[in-house]
Amino acid sequence: MTDHMTQSAVPVPPVAIRQPDGSLTCPHCGADVAAEEAFCEACGGRLAPTAAGEAEVPDDMAAPIDITRSIQTEPENEDTVVIARPCANCGGVIGADGYCESCGTKAPTERDHYTEYPASWVAACCDRGIRHPRNEDATAVAADPTPGGRAVLVVCDGVSTSIDSDVASLAAARAARDVLVANRPEGLGTPASRVAATSNAIAKAAASGNAAVIDNTAVGSENAASCTFAAAVVEGDLVVFGNVGDSRVYWIPDHGAGEPKELSVDDSVAQARIAMGIPREEAEHGPQAHAITKWLGRDSPDFSPLTGSLTLGSPGWVLVCSDGLWNYASEAAAIQSLVAELNPPDLNPLTLAVALVDWAKGQGGKDNISVALARV
């Protein structure tokens, strides 16, 4: 579970004022502002964006074929009750009401459990887990067909104390992914310029995710939807990553091929304690350890991601995951051992993603679980 630490203390920023001519003005200083802006250009006052960033995703017709057609994502089919599948519990027939006609077990919705497999080397699995009533996690991934190309991995973990977080987190993850797919650096450039451009794209993706969350928050909602954000963009041997909240990015080289690393840095009370010198084990299990200090959503005080990059240099896995997984294996070395133990045949990312999710469920599945993987 992800809790806000200071949610109630953070004032909700005011919405821009719509003028009779349709233009928007800053409620603080009266300057003209755009719908998607979170801050006034003139006075710097905070605003609640009322629209997503414009035209960051080029439409299919206008985009160069080599950018958009090389990236594949799964067809969108969320939120539909699957009635053709037999009951997962007893194999019985699922009724039109979404429950098994024999044992009464609720048929999982697509939202409760889904996988993504855009290319042979990239996959994701997102699952309700055991104890939570619904799946407020979301993944969104995309990849070039050929291993060694470009992959985009995004995980958003909805804050379960807020309303409609399941809808908001999925919208955020998909919006962020689409921004990262569209913002593909063109030309070769230097490694440094590629990192800078991709880091910039991750910040844009977070902003777009933030706008998506707000778009999916009822205007009158007293408990605004919110979620975390973690993204990794793999390009050949380079990974650029960023996060808001406590969803994580790991580099897990194959056993013996290098040092595993937790790349992202949580925005959480636990992380703040670790920074103060408290041992990780103690910090992650202390009171409010899961309270996050940054998130996406209408009441977010700051959704700028902390970004970084790493040149990989050995075979392994780039992993983006929610706390539903790392609750049971926080240290990068623990995940490395786990991956070695699960030993997916043919290094299949989908097999490994599902195996990691099943493993976390076997550990108790106390939270929703998201795993996104790219094989490098």
Next chain:
Amino acid sequence: MAEFTAEVYQNEFLPEGGTDVNAIVTMTCSGAGSAGQTGSGDAGEIIIVDTSGSMGRTKLEAAKVAASAAVDQILDGTWFAVVAGTHQAYLAFPLVRAGRGMVLMDSSARQAAHQAISQFRSDGGTAMGTWLTLAGRLFDSVPGLVQRHAILLTDGENHNETPEQLTNAIMGVTGKFQCDCRGVGVDWQVAEVRRIAQALLGSVDIIPEPDQMSQVFAELMQQSMSRGVADAQLRVWAPQGAQVLFVRQVSPTVEDLTSRRVEVNPLTGGYPTGSWGDESRDYHVSVRLAAKAIGQEQLAGRVQLAVADQVVAQGLVKAKWSDDEGLTTRINPEVAHYTGQTELAQAIQDGLAAKAAGDEETATKKLGRAVQLAAETGNEEATTRLRKVVDIDDSETGTVRLKRAVEKADEMALDTASTKTTRIRG
């Protein structure tokens, strides 16, 4: 065209290891139309009047007026008959000896029926089983009758039959027709007549004074004529391995349906509900499940209403295991209310039975509990009736004293009305 809706009231959250799910399901019918007029088949009505010697002149004359008033309420095109009952049963109208024992109502049949009713003579004993058996045969003599209803009037005990004979007669006609039963005066046995009414999906009540009969009969017939849905079956599906602990109608009256289950399929039981007008009825369903892990959700029951084998409304009863005590300890007000009302009905009946048997201690205890429950569940009608039988010292603790002088009619009214429940919502 009749339309049905189902609403479910329950706390679906169960604690770790929790197994029992309780829900109140409200079934509502609208647009029912009139009996026999909706194109689904014909309706039949039989008026059964006690003409035993004990009726005497006053009650018999009142009964004639009442039977005629009921005849006046039967819609044209409805099949009907009038039975006069003593220690034997007589077909008073139509005047036939063979073939169809009922006729279609029209103005001349109505007039002829009035004429036949005016010939009633008070004579002989009482054998209600024979009356019911004749009514069953009369209904059977008309093919294609989909809705069958009778009104039975008696004034005395069933002297000329053993309880077993009456039981057999009731069993012989159960499912063949519905029967609303009324007792006039105070010389009849509530328990005996209730047995008939419950088995035949009807009501039972006392008519204390003969001059009230005519209005009661007219209203009963009007109500029956407004039931355009001939027959509906309550269905309860429970998952494989689950146990249906009970199925009760809890409003407008308490009727335990559990033992009336017929198998629809191995997981679904059917329970008769008779005909429906524009009305709501509440059912209390209790299901025991195997406990599941925290966070799991499953269906505990599908509660349906079926008309002519078609499911016309369905309510889902759910179970969700949670470790949130704030959710699992919540008491659903509808379930609590009707659980109290069911206990109230039982406490009144047990208390009156103990009183009749001379066990004043049990009677005081049970009726005291009834007073307490009536107060808790806001059943003011029950409280008013109880006040006529006991002096209430403290309704909160259920402290009462049995009244020394009680009108027999008041005691019988308390008994017949014991199963009537109040709603907690509008």
